[in-house]
Amino acid sequence: MYELPKLPYAYDALEPFIDARTMEVHHSKHHATYVAKLNEAVENNPELQAKSPEELLRDLSAIPEAIRTAVRNHGGGHVAHTLFWKSMGPNKGGMPTGKVGELIEKDLGGFAKFKEDFSKLGAGVFGSGWAWLVIDEHGLLKTMMSSNQDNPLSVGMKPIMCLDVWEHAYYLKFQNRRAEYITEWWNVVDWDSIEENYKQLRNA
Numbered sequence: 001m002y003e004l005p006k007l008p009y010a011y012d013a014l015e016p017f018i019d020a021r022t023m024e025v026h027h028s029k030h031h032a033t034y035v036a037k038l039n040e041a042v043e044n045n046p047e048l049q050a051k052s053p054e055e056l057l058r059d060l061s062a063i064p065e066a067i068r069t070a071v072r073n074h075g076g077g078h079v080a081h082t083l084f085w086k087s088m089g090p091n092k093g094g095m096p097t098g099k100v101g102e103l104i105e106k107d108l109g110g111f112a113k114f115k116e117d118f119s120k121l122g123a124g125v126f127g128s129g130w131a132w133l134v135i136d137e138h139g140l141l142k143t144m145m146s147s148n149q150d151n152p153l154s155v156g157m158k159p160i161m162c163l164d165v166w167e168h169a170y171y172l173k174f175q176n177r178r179a180e181y182i183t184e185w186w187n188v189v190d191w192d193s194i195e196e197n198y199k200q201l202r203n204a
């Protein structure tokens, strides 16, 4: 059974940038529902249950057609939110240091340009989706967007940071003002955690 991961901080820890009520509903309702529906999708398939949710997304063609869309959507939702919670933390924000900071300079034109590009990607998603920072097939950092719960893992990328731009991520506090939510979100980005993700995944 796949499980809802515990948040690594309290629901109100990201105030005033991300409000406690949004965090609570987002984690305990939205994310929990993705986990429940993923479990439902694979309930008669012990072979799939033995795989990590990331493994499921890395090869969607291996998923039986009858449940492929459910795994893509709910498995995608589970994996993306797990990374999203880890991409944020209290008393964070600022600029990346370490290897990720170096690579943002080298691969993405520097932090200011990266921040602008990533924010534009998130703001530009039509409907629901995500902005991502990934390690590409050549080992370079790259920004990308995805629709709905589609995950960069399914196209051979290794995501190390993501931003949820579904309305449920910001509507209670920001209503339709997605760009404002994104501006505030940079104050909670946890570069230490993203650095850890990079180190774990670069040779994986």
Ligand code: MN3
Pocket: 026, 030, 081, 164, 166, 168, 169
């Ligand atoms: Mn969400």
